[in-house]
Amino acid sequence: MANPLHTFQEKTSSPSIFRIYWYIDENKNGIVDVDVRQFCDDPGLIAELCALQFLYFDCSYNNGNYLTSGFGHKFVVSNPEILKLVMGVSDKSYAKRFTNQLVLRLEGIEYEVASENTIKDKITLTNKNLKFIFSDDEQFTQQYYVLNTPGIGDVHITRHALEQYKKRIESGGVLKNSFKSLIKRLKHPELQELNIEENIHLRKYIKYGNNIKTTFWSHSSSTIGFTVIEDRGRKILVTVYRRDKEFMQQKFEKKQRKEQAVYRGDYGY
Numbered sequence: 389m390a391n392p393l394h395t396f397q398e399k400t401s402s403p404s405i406f407r408i409y410w411y412i413d414e415n416k417n418g419i420v421d422v423d424v425r426q427f428c429d430d431p432g433l434i435a436e437l438c439a440l441q442f443l444y445f446d447c448s449y450n451n452g453n454y455l456t457s458g459f460g461h462k463f464v465v466s467n468p469e470i471l472k473l474v475m476g477v478s479d480k481s482y483a484k485r486f487t488n489q490l491v492l493r494l495e496g497i498e499y500e501v502a503s504e505n506t507i508k509d510k511i512t513l514t515n516k517n518l519k520f521i522f523s524d525d526e527q528f529t530q531q532y533y534v535l536n537t538p539g540i541g542d543v544h545i546t547r548h549a550l551e552q553y554k555k556r557i558e559s560g561g562v563l564k565n566s567f568k569s570l571i572k573r574l575k576h577p578e579l580q581e582l583n584i585e586e587n588i589h590l591r592k593y594i595k596y597g598n599n600i601k602t603t604f605w606s607h608s609s610s611t612i613g614f615t616v617i618e619d620r621g622r623k624i625l626v627t628v629y630r631r632d633k634e635f636m637q638q639k640f641e642k643k644q645r646k647e648q649a650v651y652r653g654d655y656g657y
Contacts, residue, residue: 391416392462392498395439396505397432406435410443411507418517425524428482433467437486438528440465442521445489457565458497468501485529492533492547495567532624535571539579540605540616544624545570549614553628556612574614574625578607606631 394411404424411417420442422435440463465471472478473487490497511517532544554566563569573579582604606613613631617624 389460389462392464392500393440393443394464394502394507395436395443396466396502396507397436398505399432404431406432408436408439409505409508409511410439411510414510417507417511418519419511419513420519420521423520423522425522426482428480430467430469430480430483433469433480433483434486434523436465436467437470437473437483437490438521438523438525440470441486441489441528442519444494445527457568458494459565460496461494462498462500464500464502466502466505471499471501474499485531486523488529488531488547489527489533492545492550493567495565535574537574537579538577539581540574540623542623543574543616544622545574546624546626549625549627553612556628556630570628573607573610573612576607579605580608581605582613 391412394409396409398407398409400407400421406422406424408420408422410420420439422438424431424434424438426434428434444461463470469478469480469483470487473480473483474491478484532546534542534544536542550566550570553570554563557563557566557569601618603616603618604613605616611631613629614625615627615629617626
């Protein structure tokens, strides 16, 4: 397991600014000052959630590597409400949107609560490791993860779509890294839009309104399909479904008959 990321929040003389101390090791540590722009009963919670995202989704704090999984990583935080939020049992609904990216992209990460600030004295403050961020930066509440794919183009992945993918793909076992698996499928070079025949067959999945374009995507032999809507110029992956096995079998048999006819020279097929 990688060294855990420790964070600890502290109030400053300014009512809206919270100081977040962070520590991974003697070479990776520092301070993030967060200006909390939201009015709520626990602004320190918002500050620590913003700092966690800022630190872990910034490649410079992870040896230049881009994280697509939380497995093998650990957060040691100072606010116990963070654990409740990622588990979906917190009553602080205003803070839930600050966990979208943590839940979506860091499946499998471990959380622990530290009641005392044991890292403050380990940090040597320099101009390089002191950062200042604002909590109203949209990256901290983004609902989607934007992925560039060869077939669909830029597609926005929702938390709901990831949850549906995990349900559809697991069969008698547990998918260890559903986010990484979903990315791999969406970036597959053979992913293609399903033809009108199957689109009609899947009309029951069209429920997003007549003014929103809905398309369905899959690999030719895959039992997993993706529903994508276009909304204000954005392509959004809204859900994942199991393709109809009977229809796929009919399609396969039709293709097989056509190939046999071509082999025989029977072009009147």
